Amino acid sequence: MEYIEPAATVLGIISVALLVRQNIWCWPTGIVMVTLYIFIFYDARLYSDMGLQVAYVFMQAYGWYHWVNGVPRADAQLPVTRVARSAALAWLGAIGVGTVGLGYAVDTYTNADLAYWDAATTVMSLVAQFLQARKILECWALWIAVDVLAVGIYAYKGLYMTTVLYTVFLGLATWGYLEWRRTLAAKR
Numbered sequence: 001m002e003y004i005e006p007a008a009t010v011l012g013i014i015s016v017a018l019l020v021r022q023n024i025w026c027w028p029t030g031i032v033m034v035t036l037y038i039f040i041f042y043d044a045r046l047y048s049d050m051g052l053q054v055a056y057v058f059m060q061a062y063g064w065y066h067w068v069n070g071v072p073r074a075d076a077q078l079p080v081t082r083v084a085r086s087a088a089l090a091w092l093g094a095i096g097v098g099t100v101g102l103g104y105a106v107d108t109y110t111n112a113d114l115a116y117w118d119a120a121t122t123v124m125s126l127v128a129q130f131l132q133a134r135k136i137l138e139c140w141a142l143w144i145a146v147d148v149l150a151v152g153i154y155a156y157k158g159l160y161m162t163t164v165l166y167t168v169f170l171g172l173a174t175w176g177y178l179e180w181r182r183t184l185a186a187k188r
Helices: 002-022 027-043 046-071 085-109 116-131 139-156 160-187
Strands: none
Touching: 002 027, 002 046, 002 160, 027 046, 046 085, 046 116, 085 116, 139 160
16 A cells, blocks of 8 residues: 555545546546555455445546536537535435445444444545536535545544545635636626
């Protein structure tokens, strides 16, 4: 992990900075980063996070595909949108149920550390990643919540470069929210 964590950290910062700027190259750099984090989280016994990274490989590919093919004209860019209030409530309910279910399963059937906290960041991240792929503004609010929790988890586990990364992610998520909100307002 001596060389993998620093490489994943750098790629993570690049990927999210590209995402904030709505640059399509956020997706391939993200795929490499999450692949490296599969190994990092396995080694740290954060199995929900490890599984999340596996899911991220596919979700990153989906985001890449959707950003390229989700608009009717070849010269158009996928627009930033908002989530409907009813959908937001449904997503929050799914996050609650998913956190309890995954936390219970991982806590009961593995030797995982921080099973419920790890499950919470995993479930919120899955929802945030889906909303991000659809360019829905509220993905950034979820990323902010994930990053706050993750900083504590990774510091506790001694993953100090990853703790720094998620602190940077917190700043980037705040920037992303403000930038995407500005883009949305400009289109109205």
